[in-house]
Each structure stands twice: as structure tokens, then as C-alpha cells.
Amino acid sequence: MLRHAKLRRRSWTTLLAALVVVVACAPRQPIDLLVVAGTVVDPSREGPLRVDVAVDDGRIVAVGEDLSRRFVASTTLDASERFVIPGLADLHSHFGNGILGPGEDDTTQVLARHLYYGNTTILNLGSAQAWPERIDELRAALDAGDIEGPRLLAVGSLITRVGSHPTTTIYSPALQERIAAIVADAPPSGPIDLTPLRATTLVRTPEDVGEEVRRVGAWGADAIKITVESGPPEFGVHPRMTPEMIAAAVEAARPFGIPVLCHISMLPELEDCIAQGAQGAVHGITPEAPLPDDLESRMTAAGFALIPTAAMFDGWARLASAPEWLDDPFLAETMGERERAWLGSAEMIAAMAWDDALPVERLGAHIARLDAVGGLVAAGTDTGNPYRFAGHALHEEIAFYARHGLTPRRALATATVNAARLLGAENEWGAIRTGLAADLVVLEGNPYDAIENTRSIVEVVRAGRVIDRATLPVR
Numbered sequence: 001m002l003r004h005a006k007l008r009r010r011s012w013t014t015l016l017a018a019l020v021v022v023v024a025c026a027p028r029q030p031i032d033l034l035v036v037a038g039t040v041v042d043p044s045r046e047g048p049l050r051v052d053v054a055v056d057d058g059r060i061v062a063v064g065e066d067l068s069r070r071f072v073a074s075t076t077l078d079a080s081e082r083f084v085i086p087g088l089a090d091l092h093s094h095f096g097n098g099i100l101g102p103g104e105d106d107t108t109q110v111l112a113r114h115l116y117y118g119n120t121t122i123l124n125l126g127s128a129q130a131w132p133e134r135i136d137e138l139r140a141a142l143d144a145g146d147i148e149g150p151r152l153l154a155v156g157s158l159i160t161r162v163g164s165h166p167t168t169t170i171y172s173p174a175l176q177e178r179i180a181a182i183v184a185d186a187p188p189s190g191p192i193d194l195t196p197l198r199a200t201t202l203v204r205t206p207e208d209v210g211e212e213v214r215r216v217g218a219w220g221a222d223a224i225k226i227t228v229e230s231g232p233p234e235f236g237v238h239p240r241m242t243p244e245m246i247a248a249a250v251e252a253a254r255p256f257g258i259p260v261l262c263h264i265s266m267l268p269e270l271e272d273c274i275a276q277g278a279q280g281a282v283h284g285i286t287p288e289a290p291l292p293d294d295l296e297s298r299m300t301a302a303g304f305a306l307i308p309t310a311a312m313f314d315g316w317a318r319l320a321s322a323p324e325w326l327d328d329p330f331l332a333e334t335m336g337e338r339e340r341a342w343l344g345s346a347e348m349i350a351a352m353a354w355d356d357a358l359p360v361e362r363l364g365a366h367i368a369r370l371d372a373v374g375g376l377v378a379a380g381t382d383t384g385n386p387y388r389f390a391g392h393a394l395h396e397e398i399a400f401y402a403r404h405g406l407t408p409r410r411a412l413a414t415a416t417v418n419a420a421r422l423l424g425a426e427n428e429w430g431a432i433r434t435g436l437a438a439d440l441v442v443l444e445g446n447p448y449d450a451i452e453n454t455r456s457i458v459e460v461v462r463a464g465r466v467i468d469r470a471t472l473p474v475r
Contacts, residue, residue: 028072031056032464035440036068038079041448042086043413044431048448053084055438058463063434077466082458083446085412086431087120087150087439089419090394091307092282092380094127105129107138110383110390111149112472113334117391118454120439120462121151121419121429125225125261125282126158127384130199132219148472150462151429151439153223156216157201158263159209159249160227161239162192165263167200169235191215206248209241213252213260222423224253225282227263228273240269246276259422261307267291274304280422282380284308284363291366300375305422307380308367310404311396314360315387316352323349330455331392334474343387352386364404371406378422379415395455402451411451438464 033055040049040063052067053060062070093114095107107129114122124130129138135154141147160167167179179194183202186192191212192202201212213224226249230240249260259279264270270281284306285291299306318325326335326344342348371377379401381393394415402411420430429437440461445453460467 028068028070031061031071031073033075033077033438033461033466034067034071034073035077035079035084035442035461038082038084038442039446040084040432041412041443041446042416042432043409044086044417044433048083048446053432053438053440055461055464058438058465060432060434060436060438063432075466077442077459077461079442079459083443083453084432085441085443085447085454086416087429087437087441087460087462088118088394088415088454089121089123089379089430090114090119090381090383090391090397090415091123091378091419091422092309092382093122093124093390094382094384095124095129096127096384108147108149109473109475111138111142111147111152113390113392113474114150115148115391115460115462115467116334116469116472116474117395118441118457118460119150119391119394120441120460121153123222123380123423124152124154124199125223125263126155126199128198130154130156131193131195132156132199132216132221134196134199148467151437153423154221155199155223155225155261156219156221157193157195157199157212158225158227159191159201159203159212160263161241161245162202162204164238164240165227165229165235167194167198167202168238171198203245206242206244209245209248210252213249217253217256217258221256221258223258224249224260225263226260226278228269229263229265230269243272243276246273246278250277257424259305259424274299274302277302279303280305280307280376280378282307282309283382284310284313284366286313286359286363288359290362296366296370296373296375299370300373303376305376305378306367306370307378307422308363308401309380309382309397310360310363310367311393311400312382312385312388313363314400315396328392330395331389334392335389336475348386361404364400367401368405371401371410376418376422377401377406377414378419395452398454399451408448408451412447412454 031054035053051063054062054067054071095110139152142149191208194200203209228241230238253260261280261282262273262278264281379397381388381397383390383393398411398415417430420426442459444456447453
């Protein structure tokens with residue numbers, strides 16, 4: 001009996017040894033990219049994880065230890081002693097840098113700057129060069145490799161009332177005159193499309209709103225943006241979008257399964273958007289008085305998200321007293337001399353001084369409370385405005401959240417998994433998980449130690465391709 005037991009043990013030992021040999025000799029699967037020995041810092045996971053990431057055909061095919069035993073890669077990226085995060089997403093972006101002259105187009109530069117700073121997804125909320133046909137052209141050029149940039153999502157058109165923000169508030173006098181002439185010649189009913197001046201549509205009735213939402217929804221808009229506000233007091237009094245208009249947008253967007261995002265600046269506009277079933281606001285509010293105690297819980301219960309653009313308000317408030325922040329070395333990597341001269345001029349600083357008293361601390365507390373009760377905060381920057389630099393601004397945005405109460409993990413989530421969740425793209429991007437798009441950023445420092453470590457970029461991977469950041473046309 002003992003002899004038979006020993007024979008059985010030897011048989012099992014022999015079989016296991018043979019299996020090890022077979023596995024060791026099995027051919028390894030060829031893939032495009034293997035990121036080796038990085039510490040994955042992904043807010044959708046519990047804690048950092050030291051693993052490899054295997055990528056093929058733009059997708060993550062495996063996340064685990066010792067993947068070189070299973071895969072042979074055309075390119076290997078050594079991430080040992082480094083940190084790998086999901087590619088970042090900016091859900092409030094525009095083309096333009098505020099200093100373009102007539103006929104100038106900086107779209108290619110803006111896209112390159114986003115990618116340079118690790119933004120692998122952006123949502124354009126309506127601007128120059130952002131109407132549906134132009135977005136289609138840009139996407140085709142990105143897919144073909146003719147230009148470099150992030151995943152380009154878009155609304156196709158910013159929907160606003162005739163005579164309201166931004167067409168009669170922040171557009172140049174010459175552009176306002178051209179728009180006024182278009183409105184004067186327009187039919188008495190129906191949406192007024194301002195293409196090719198801007199990806200903006202003017203509406204006058206709820207029916208106009210519904211018609212325009214259906215138009216861009218049928219094209220393939222990733223979200224709907226409606227300008228609800230009448231304009232901050234500094235802009236004067238302008239027509240405000242009515243509750244009926246908001247409701248019309250929500251109803252028309254429902255068959256397309258895309259969120260309606262409200263541009264707001266004051267509490268009553270925010271309340272209207274929540275009440276009418278919109279899915280989010282694309283600005284936080286900087287109120288003079290405390291907000292209602294139950295606001296964040298009501299937003300959470302309604303599934304109403306916030307894209308705060310907090311660092312824009314914060315930057316404006318800091319500028320008059322500390323213009324030297326323009327000397328940030330991280331920003332200097334992409335900012336051109338023309339921008340630096342204009343934005344650092346005494347005239348520009350004086351023009352922004354009126355914003356010095358914006359109550360950004362109250363906005364920061366609002367963001368922290370919303371996150372604490374389980375509400376959805378997604379990062380957005382409003383690039384295209386003065387002092388909001390494509391790509392760079394997102395790092396300032398999430399740092400603002402961390403300074404005002406979010407943990408580094410929660411702050412990083414706003415620009416990764418939260419952003420994907422708001423757009424219903426959790427199964428496409430926003431995390432480091434098998435099957436998702438291989439959008440990655442390799443960092444020198446751990447962002448969970450300090451959120452500012454998102455600035456320590458070593459490599460950017462977009463759709464499985466390692467980007468040569470030094471050759472991007474960022475200036």
C-alpha cells in the first residue's frame with residue numbers, strides 16, 4: 001500500500017512538472033504594448049496595485065502580474081518605480097485661446113495641448129470650429145493620424161436664447177454685430193444656426209429647443225448643452241431660458257440617451273434645471289449667501305451632476321494679486337510668447353480685477369459636500385476662456401477639489417471614472433480594466449500622496465499608442 005502511495009505521489013509530481021514545461025513552452029500572444037511593473041493608481045479600484053498592463057489594438061487585454069509570460073509586445077514601456085493612472089478627461093472644453101484674430105484657427109494646437117498634459121478625452125461644449133461637420137472632419141483626421149489629440153466628444157451646438165449669453169455678452173463687438181444681422185434676417189420661428197461663426201444655435205421657444213436637440217442628437221451628440229442663465233449681473237440683464245425650454249430639451253434628448261447639461265451661474269437657474277430633469281450643470285455657482293442645507297442631497301437624489309469649472313473662478317480671483325502664477329514651469333512647457341505677453345499685460349490684469357472677490361471658498365465647500373453625500377462631480381475647465389490653458393487647466397481643476405476637501409483619490413476620480421459615468425461610457429474609458437480603451441498616463445509621483453503629482457508626466461498613451469510628447473504642436 002505504501003509503495004502504491006509513493007508511486008501516485010511521483011505520478012502527480014511528474015504530471016505537474018510536465019504541465020509547467022508545457023505552460024512555459026506555450027507560444028506567447030503577440031500584442032502591441034506591454035506596460036511593465038507600474039503601480040496602477042485607478043480610482044475605480046481599491047488602492048494602488050503593482051501590475052503589468054497588456055494592450056492590443058487600442059484596448060487593454062489584461063491587467064496582472066508577470067504578463068510577459070503570456071504576451072510578447074512590439075513595444076515595452078518600463079513603468080517600474082512609476083505610477084500609471086487612467087487618461088484624464090475634461091468635460092468642459094472649447095477651442096480657442098482668446099487671442100485669435102479673424103481667420104485664425106488654433107484647433108490643432110488645442111487638441112495637441114490636451115494630449116500633452118495627459119487629457120485623453122475632452123467634451124467640446126460648443127465653440128468656433130465645433131459644429132457637427134467640422135467635428136466629423138477633426139475626428140477623421142485624428143483617426144487617420146493626420147493630427148494628434150484626445151478622444152473628441154462634442155455637443156455639436158451650444159443652445160441659447162436669442163439675445164442671451166454668450167452671443168451678446170462675451171463675443172467681440174464685431175461678432176455681435178454679425179449675429180444681430182443674422183437674427184434680423186432669420187425667419188420668425190425655428191432655431192437659428194450660427195454655423196460657421198460658432199457652434200451655437202439661437203432659440204426662442206420650447207419647440208425650437210426640441211427641434212435643435214433632435215438635430216444634434218440624430219447627428220450623434222455626446223451630450224446637450226443649454227445656456228439657462230440670464231448672465232451674471234456684470235453682463236446686464238438678458239433673456240433666461242424658461243423651465244418649459246429646459247423640459248423640452250430633456251424630453252427631446254431622452255430617445256438618444258444623452259445628458260442635458262445646463263450652463264448656469266446662479267442658484268435659481270440650478271434649481272430649475274434640477275426640477276426639470278436635466279442631468280447636470282456645467283458651472284458651479286459662487287453665491288454671496290450660503291446655499292440651502294439640502295441642496296447637495298437633492299442633487300444626488302435627482303442624479304444631477306456638477307462640472308464645477310472651479311479653477312477658472314479661482315484663477316480669475318488670484319490673478320490680480322498674483323499674476324506671477326503665469327510663470328508656472330508646467331505651463332511654460334506649452335504657452336507661447338504671444339499668449340504670455342497678452343495675459344501678463346497690465347491691461348489684461350486690470351480687466352480681470354473685478355473678479356477678485358469671487359467667493360470660491362463657498363464653491364469649494366459645495367463641491368466637497370456633494371462628493372461626500374455620493375453626488376457626481378466631474379472635472380471640467382472651460383478652456384477657451386482667458387487664463388484657461390488646454391490640458392494644463394485640468395490639473396489645476398482637480399487640485400482645487402483636493403484643496404477643498406476631496407481626498408486625492410476622489411479628486412482623481414472626477415477626471416476619470418466619474419467623467420465616464422456621466423456620459424454613460426464606463427465600459428469604454430475612464431479606468432484601467434480589461435476591455436477598456438488603453439488611455440494611460442505614466443507619472444513620476446503617486447497622485448494619492450499629493451494630487452499635484454498628476455503634473456509629473458513621463459508618458460502618455462492614447463488608444464494603445466505611446467505619444468511622442470516632444471513632437472506635439474503645442475506652440
